Amino acid sequence: MNILDYLETEFATFDEKPFSEVDALILSEICMARFDDIVPGLKGKGLFADISTIVENLFSPSGRGVTFRDALRAECFDRMFIGLVPKRTKDLLIALAASPRFRDIVIRDYLSLFDTERQTQFAAMAFSHKREFAFLGFRGTDSSFTGWKEDFNMAFTCPVPAQDHAVRYVESAAGGLPKRLMLGGHSKGGNLAVYAAINADPKVQARIERVYDFDGPGFKPSVFTGEEYANLQNRIVKIVPVDSIVGMLMESHEDYRVVASDAKGINAHSGFTWQLDGDRFVFADRISESARFTDQVMTEWLSSFSDDELAVVVDAIFEAVAASGAEDATDILSGGAKTVQLLMDANKNTGEPARTILADAIRRLSEVVLHRFGRDLGAMLAGKGK
Structure with missing residues (x-):
C-alpha cells in the first residue's frame, strides 16, 4: 500500500482514530498544491512583504477556511500542481476530497512567498480539525531554480530566508488555531518544521505536540546545540526511506526511522513511494549501503x-x-x-x-x-x- 491506497480504504474519522504519522505525511505532501486563489490567507501576511519579496497570495480570499472538497477546482488545475511529481499531487487532492477521514478538514492561513533576488521559495498552510488540533504544513522545494538555490544555500548559511519565514509563520498563525499544534513537512518542508519548532516563542513551543520531518535535510554543523534540541527531544519524528539521500544531508540531532519504498535511489525521496501496511509504515532496520556510502561521501566532501x-x-x-x-x-x-x-x-x-x-x-x-x-x-x- 501507499498513501493513496490508504485514503481509499481508511474511513475512520479523527474522532474515531487518532492522528497518525501516515496522516502527517499526507498533509505534508498536499502542501505542494498551490492554493493561492482558493484558501484564505494568513491574516498577517502583509508583515512578510519585505523589500522585493513577493507575497504570491496577497489577494487571496478572506474567510475562516475551505475544505478539500472546496479546493477541488478544475479551473485552477493548470497552475495548482507543482514539484517533481505534480500528477501524484493532483491524485492526492482528489483522494482527500473523497476521504471521509479528511474531507472536512479546514485549510486556512495560506502563505506563499517567492523572491528570486533573495533566493526565497516558501509556502505554508494550516489544516484544522474542529477545535481539536491543527497541523501546520510547510511546502518542500518546487521545480523553480530559486527554490533549489535556497536549498543549496543551506549548506553554508543558516538561517536562509525560508527558515526565518517558518518561525514567523508559526508564531503568526498559532493565535487563531486550536491549542494542540503539530508541525510537519516533506523534504525542505521537514527542515523548516524542525527549525520553526526549535526557534518558536516558548509559549507557542509548549503547544507543539509533534514535529514531523519526512526525509528533510539537516543543518550545517553547530546551528543547534544538543540543549536546543532537548526541548523537543521526544516530539520530533524523523522518517527517511531506505535509499535516503536528501534526509541524510548535513547534521541532525534527532534519531530517525527508515521506511520501505517501492523505488530506488533519489526516486525513493517521494513520499508516494513509501510502503504501508494498513495504517502504519513498513519500517526497515537501516538505510541501504548505497545511501550510507552517499552520506559519507557528501559529508566528507562538504567538510572540505x-x-x-x-x-x-x-x-x-x-x-x-x-x-x-x-x-x-x-x-x-x-x-x-x-x-x-x-x-x-x-x-x-x-x-x-x-x-x-x-x-x-x-x-x-x-x-x-x-x-x-x-x-x-x-x-x-x-x-x-x-
Whole structure:
C-alpha cells in the first residue's frame, strides 16, 4: 500500500482514530498544491512583504477556511500542481476530497512567498480539525531554480530566508488555531518544521505536540546545540526511506526511522513511494549501503570547503545551470539523455571563473568517492579473507 491506497480504504474519522504519522505525511505532501486563489490567507501576511519579496497570495480570499472538497477546482488545475511529481499531487487532492477521514478538514492561513533576488521559495498552510488540533504544513522545494538555490544555500548559511519565514509563520498563525499544534513537512518542508519548532516563542513551543520531518535535510554543523534540541527531544519524528539521500544531508540531532519504498535511489525521496501496511509504515532496520556510502561521501566532501568556498561553488553550479538552457529543475533532475545534453551544454557555455571552480569541486568529489570506495572495498576483502 501507499498513501493513496490508504485514503481509499481508511474511513475512520479523527474522532474515531487518532492522528497518525501516515496522516502527517499526507498533509505534508498536499502542501505542494498551490492554493493561492482558493484558501484564505494568513491574516498577517502583509508583515512578510519585505523589500522585493513577493507575497504570491496577497489577494487571496478572506474567510475562516475551505475544505478539500472546496479546493477541488478544475479551473485552477493548470497552475495548482507543482514539484517533481505534480500528477501524484493532483491524485492526492482528489483522494482527500473523497476521504471521509479528511474531507472536512479546514485549510486556512495560506502563505506563499517567492523572491528570486533573495533566493526565497516558501509556502505554508494550516489544516484544522474542529477545535481539536491543527497541523501546520510547510511546502518542500518546487521545480523553480530559486527554490533549489535556497536549498543549496543551506549548506553554508543558516538561517536562509525560508527558515526565518517558518518561525514567523508559526508564531503568526498559532493565535487563531486550536491549542494542540503539530508541525510537519516533506523534504525542505521537514527542515523548516524542525527549525520553526526549535526557534518558536516558548509559549507557542509548549503547544507543539509533534514535529514531523519526512526525509528533510539537516543543518550545517553547530546551528543547534544538543540543549536546543532537548526541548523537543521526544516530539520530533524523523522518517527517511531506505535509499535516503536528501534526509541524510548535513547534521541532525534527532534519531530517525527508515521506511520501505517501492523505488530506488533519489526516486525513493517521494513520499508516494513509501510502503504501508494498513495504517502504519513498513519500517526497515537501516538505510541501504548505497545511501550510507552517499552520506559519507557528501559529508566528507562538504567538510572540505569553508562556508565562503561553498558559497562560491553553489554560485558556480547555478551559473552552469543557467547556461544549460534548462527551463526549470525538473529538466536537470529527470535524468536521461536530456539531462546529459544539458550538462554538456552547461560545461561548454559556462565562463570563467565558474568553470575552474566547478572543475576543482568535481575533482575533490572524485577523490572522496575513490578514497571511500577503496576503503570500503579493502574492508570487504579483508573480511572475506578471515
